[in-house]
Amino acid sequence: MRNIPCALTIAGTDPSGGAGIHADLKTFQELKTYGMSVITSVVAQNTTGVQAVHHIPVNMIEQQLDSVISDMPLHAFKTGMIPTIEIMEMLAGKVSELDVPYVMDPVMVATSGDPLIAEDARTYLRDHLLPMTSLVTPNISEAEEITGEKIETLEDMRCAAALIVHEFGAGAALIKGGHLKGDAIDFLYDGESIHSFSSERIETTNTHGTGCTYSAAITAYLSQGYSLGDAVKQAKDFVTAAIRHSFSIGKGNGPTNHWAHRSEGVEQ
Numbered sequence: 001m002r003n004i005p006c007a008l009t010i011a012g013t014d015p016s017g018g019a020g021i022h023a024d025l026k027t028f029q030e031l032k033t034y035g036m037s038v039i040t041s042v043v044a045q046n047t048t049g050v051q052a053v054h055h056i057p058v059n060m061i062e063q064q065l066d067s068v069i070s071d072m073p074l075h076a077f078k079t080g081m082i083p084t085i086e087i088m089e090m091l092a093g094k095v096s097e098l099d100v101p102y103v104m105d106p107v108m109v110a111t112s113g114d115p116l117i118a119e120d121a122r123t124y125l126r127d128h129l130l131p132m133t134s135l136v137t138p139n140i141s142e143a144e145e146i147t148g149e150k151i152e153t154l155e156d157m158r159c160a161a162a163l164i165v166h167e168f169g170a171g172a173a174l175i176k177g178g179h180l181k182g183d184a185i186d187f188l189y190d191g192e193s194i195h196s197f198s199s200e201r202i203e204t205t206n207t208h209g210t211g212c213t214y215s216a217a218i219t220a221y222l223s224q225g226y227s228l229g230d231a232v233k234q235a236k237d238f239v240t241a242a243i244r245h246s247f248s249i250g251k252g253n254g255p256t257n258h259w260a261h262r263s264e265g266v267e268q
């Protein structure tokens with residue numbers, strides 16, 4: 001393991017602390033990874049939904065990023081909410097200069113159903129940023145949006161993962177089955193083979209921020225030098241523990257428990 005693994009998240013905020021930048025930094029910290037953040041949008045949201053958004057001007061996002069990369073070591077980074085095409089254009093230029101693993105959580109809507117990125121930005125994200133990723137982590141509806149194909153079965157998930165790599169150019173694709181029925185099964189296609197990661201389905205509505213937490217954990221493990229398969233395997237254990245011991249707080253979908261792995265012995 002490196003002395004001090006350093007990871008960056010480029011994402012929006014969640015003042016209620018369960019998703020976005022906040023979930024990412026909590027996860028990095030829990031996994032003994034030095035966490036850094038560039039904020040794309042200030043989002044007034046909580047467990048019930050999104051109340052308002054204020055996007056940060058593009059030049060200010062660029063300056064935050066420059067502040068980090070001109071000074072700090074960086075071993076892996078992730079993107080979450082990138083709300084507009086203008087911000088994506090700027091990031092596309094910058095990301096191509098970063099020679100470390102890039103994990104994209106292709107955030108489109110919150111658990112509450114509120115949209116988090118502009119409609120026209122979805123195609124831009126797919127066509128311009130996706131090909132720069134080491135890994136993209138869509139849930140079922142995001143994978144449907146990217147591929148244009150309906151996903152109803154495990155076989156559909158496997159096909160979508162391969163399509164996202166071979167047709168759309170992602171380095172690897174992890175399709176998350178959190179929104180299907182039965183066990184929570186995710187499929188990773190790394191360009192050569194399919195791997196599955198499975199856990200029992202936990203009966204809970206406390207799923208605010210699961211996607212953010214999962215992709216942040218993968219990023220943290222990659223920053224520590226783990227292989228993609230090992231990073232996903234350990235991150236799956238981390239997020240499963242976080243969901244199993246999630247908090248019934250707030251009036252809507254409660255947040256996950258970022259320290260749950262401590263009592264479940266997830267590898268760090």
Ligand SMILES: Nc1ncnc2c1ncn2[C@@H]1O[C@H](COP(=O)(O)OP(=O)(O)OP(=O)(O)O)[C@@H](O)[C@H]1O
Nearest residue numbers: 111139176177178179184201202207208209210211
């Ligand atoms: N009820 C559950 N029980 C166990 N694992 C779950 C459950 N819901 C989601 N997961 C797992 O959590 C991870 C995140 O998946 P999910 O499909 O929920 O992502 P997401 O849709 O991006 O997140 P969110 O629901 O927060 O938007 C995946 O590993 C998924 O299998």
Ligand SMILES: Cc1ncc(COP(=O)(O)O)c(N)n1
Nearest residue numbers: 012013019020110111209210
């Ligand atoms: C700033 C921000 N980024 C991402 C999500 C998605 O989180 P989730 O779908 O896991 O609720 C969110 N709610 N807010």
